[in-house]
Amino acid sequence: MHAQVTQTSSIAAQSDEGQLIAAAKAGDQRAYGQLLERHQAVAFRAAYLVAGSAADAEDATQDACMKAWLALPRFRPDAPFRPWLVHIAINEARNRRRGASRRATLLLRLGPGPANAGAAPSAEAEAMAAEDRARLSEAVGRLREDDQLVIAARYFLGLSEAETAIALELRPGTVKSRLSRALGRLHTQLEETPT
Amino acid sequence: MTELEQRLTALGAVLEVPPAPDLVPGVLAQLPVRTRRRRRPARRTVAIALAAALLVAGGAMAASPTRHFILRALGLRGVQIERVPKLPSQHEPPPGSGVKLGIGHRIAPADARRAVRFTVLVPPGSPAVYVRHDVPGGRISFLLGRVLITEFRGTATPLIFKVLGPRTKVTQVRVDGGSGVYLSHAPHEVLFQTTHGEIRADRVRLAGNVLLFDRRGLTVRIEGTHALGQALALARSLH
Numbered sequence: 001m002h003a004q005v006t007q008t009s010s011i012a013a014q015s016d017e018g019q020l021i022a023a024a025k026a027g028d029q030r031a032y033g034q035l036l037e038r039h040q041a042v043a044f045r046a047a048y049l050v051a052g053s054a055a056d057a058e059d060a061t062q063d064a065c066m067k068a069w070l071a072l073p074r075f076r077p078d079a080p081f082r083p084w085l086v087h088i089a090i091n092e093a094r095n096r097r098r099g100a101s102r103r104a105t106l107l108l109r110l111g112p113g114p115a116n117a118g119a120a121p122s123a124e125a126e127a128m129a130a131e132d133r134a135r136l137s138e139a140v141g142r143l144r145e146d147d148q149l150v151i152a153a154r155y156f157l158g159l160s161e162a163e164t165a166i167a168l169e170l171r172p173g174t175v176k177s178r179l180s181r182a183l184g185r186l187h188t189q190l191e192e193t194p195t
Numbered sequence: 196m197t198e199l200e201q202r203l204t205a206l207g208a209v210l211e212v213p214p215a216p217d218l219v220p221g222v223l224a225q226l227p228v229r230t231r232r233r234r235r236p237a238r239r240t241v242a243i244a245l246a247a248a249l250l251v252a253g254g255a256m257a258a259s260p261t262r263h264f265i266l267r268a269l270g271l272r273g274v275q276i277e278r279v280p281k282l283p284s285q286h287e288p289p290p291g292s293g294v295k296l297g298i299g300h301r302i303a304p305a306d307a308r309r310a311v312r313f314t315v316l317v318p319p320g321s322p323a324v325y326v327r328h329d330v331p332g333g334r335i336s337f338l339l340g341r342v343l344i345t346e347f348r349g350t351a352t353p354l355i356f357k358v359l360g361p362r363t364k365v366t367q368v369r370v371d372g373g374s375g376v377y378l379s380h381a382p383h384e385v386l387f388q389t390t391h392g393e394i395r396a397d398r399v400r401l402a403g404n405v406l407l408f409d410r411r412g413l414t415v416r417i418e419g420t421h422a423l424g425q426a427l428a429l430a431r432s433l434h
Contacts, residue, residue: 029226036219044215054213058422059379061215065222111211136206155200156207183199190199 022077024069032072036065039082042157043089046167049152050093052107060092067092083159083166090149090167104145106152108137139189147182154179221424224369298336298345299327311335313348313413316433342419342429348412366423368406370430375408377423406430 017038023031043064048057067088068075075084097104110133140148153164161179165172196204302324308315310326311333322337322344334347368375406417406426415433420426 029223032226033219033223036222040218041215044218045212048212049210055421057213058216058218058424062218062222062423065218066226069222069226108206109211110206111209132202133206133209136202140203140206151203152207155203156210158207183197187199 017081018077021072021075021081025072025075025077032069035081036085039085040065042082042159043085046086046152046157047089047093049106049108049156050090050149051096052102053096056096057093060096061089063092064089080163080166083163086153086157086159086163086167087169105141106145106148108141110134110137135190135193139186139193142189143182143185146178147185150175150178150182151186216422216424218424221368221422221427224427298325298338298343299329299334301325307335307337311346313346314411316346316410316413316415318344318429319432319434342417344429344433345416345418346413348414368408368423368427370406370408370427371410373409375406375430377404377406377426379404379423 017035020031020035024035040061044057044061047060047064048054051057051060064085068085071088075081094104110130140151143151149168150164150170153159153167154161157167159167161175162172164170164179165175168175170178302310304317304322304324307317307324307326310324311328313332315335318337318339320339322339325336325338327334327336330347332348334345336346337344364379366377366379368377404418404420404422404426406420406423406429408415408430410430410433415430417426417429420429
């Protein structure tokens, strides 16, 4: 029952998004504003990971929103808007990173561990988890940029494989194979890194 | 999902990413109107396009008619913007003193509305207020941390000159229905026309991101914001 409700609301959301895209394509700025409200956060997150600076990420996302508006007449109404906006934001962020002569690697800065709703973990368990996250983050940071991006799109931005394909301008089949190879190389990195 | 994928998902949840700013108001303020019909470009559109082309072309533009044309095309009174291939050497950012900033002497906030010959727009909070009478009608400045807001009466003759380097980005914006322009990404030099008609370079600093806009006959300059959204929010807060 719960799954059915979720599925119904998801279809409704998609249909609603389709209507917003159609209205925005016809020049409705309010509809476009609603689309941006839904997806600006993931576009900013992508831009921040790539650009490595909050100010550059904000500018990159803002420019992406402007460029998306200008390109919207050519956008297919049945295509998903979110990965397309992420794609433009990543490109804008890359341009800014190049302009600032920063290294082509994602910014993976770790925050505090997740809040635990259940029993509080021991200090030792928490320290081990933090160490594991740091080791994993460093291993991702040593991968080449293509591998980092496909991993980031799937696991740090929460995009589906189909969305990742649009965001990184790849064929869907290529996402699968590239992700598989990236995970393989990550696994090797982790094995080579002493714990 | 494999164990490694689960660990990556968990890593994604703890990555430190600043909260996403609300960019929607800033973006909507800049969106050009899109129409399906192809029309003959309006005279103003042509003027803006030509001005943009001149700005992008680079090189100092010495002829006065060209300068005034750019001023009008950008729709701002009292401001002229010019792009040059190379800016003068870099200055240090503002140290916080009104005199060193070239914005005059400090006055009590309560005196702000009486200090100049126009209706002042006041930002919220507790800014330090400075006044200087080196342009007709005077100019008033509010210093809020590292953000500097300067106001003066808009005139047909430019009082502020912005000299942009090749990397400075120029974005046209609308601020509460009025014209505006946002200069970002690279420093630019600020020059003033004094009450005696002299063009004097502000030797103290090269400005960072700047939003310039017209409101109620005033030209307002907001300097030192990190992004357009912050500058627009501050612009709307002036009363």
